[in-house]
Amino acid sequence: MSVLNEKEFLITNQQFAFKLRDLFLANRDLFNQLEEYLPYSIHVNNKETLDLIYCNDKLLSKGPEMVTLKEVGATYLDKISCPKLLNLAKKKAKQFKVNQDFKEVVSYPQHLKVSDKMTFFYSNKLHLNSEYFFNISNxxxxxxxxGSVFNSIFIVLQKSNIDWQCFQSLTKREKEILDLLGQGHSTKVVSEQLFISERTVSTHRKNIYFKTGCKNIVELINFNLALKVLKF
Known part of the structure; x- marks a missing residue:
């Protein structure tokens, strides 16, 4: 599975989120007819409390925890979520609420207990109206x-040493090289794009591995993609 295909998956999900949000608003009957055939868990939640206002059967059928979440409210998330990723999601939702940009989408991973098993899912959140968010998840x-590829990517977000502080320890040049290496480019291509020698790229690459704690190119690619997920 190439990095490009993984990025295409993220972009395609965002595009579907817009189309489904607009259909939900424009023709609820048609949306209800189609939603059972869609590969997404869909929910609408309150911008202030994050409580679920609507969720489809695909989400509720994932496990009894989802039913309890619908009944009890968003406070139940504290009992079934990875704290680090939950705080990230709450922070993004709070910032997203303020901007009120109906043409924007915010994306983030979460790690929830579903049927007594910790499971990653990836969500796209949009503004539905002034009161509610519209969300689709995989x-x-x-x-x-x-899914196995993305599990390996999202697990990076749980490591204590993989965070913004770690990323900010990189120099400006190291961040540029990280992004290019994280896109799958070779040392030779990176040197050509940045007009520096391959030896210089290799030196920066060693420093990047040391600072990020990555042990190989696969972990480095996952680290870079995880950072892009964080910045959505």
Whole structure:
């Protein structure tokens, strides 16, 4: 699975989120007819409390925890979520609420207990109206090989040493090289794009590995993509 395909998956999900949000607003009857055939868990939640106002059967059928979440409210998330990723999601939702840009989408991973098993899922959040958010999610366990790839990416977000402080320890040049290496480019291509020698790229690459704690190019690619997820 190439990095490009993984990025295409993220972009395609965002595009579907817009189309489904607009259909939800424009023709609820048609949306209801289609939603059972869609590969997404869909929910609408309150911007202030984050409580679920609507969720489809695909989400509720994931496990009894989802039913309890619908009944009890968003406070139940504290009991079934990875604290680090939950705080990230709450922070993004708070910032997103303020901007009120109906043409923007914010994306983020979460790690929830579902049927007594911790499971990653990836969500796209949009403004539905002044009061509610519209969300579509993919549970990684439902995506086969691609889900395994994203599980390996999202697990990076849980490591204590993989965070913004770690990223900010990189120099400006190291961040540029990280991004190019994280896109799958070779040392030779990076040197050509940045007009520096391959030896200089190799030196920066060693420093990047040391500062990020990555042990190989696969971990470095996952680290770079995880940072892009954080910045959505």
């Amino acid at each position: 549970f990684m366990d439902d995506l086969g090989a691609l």
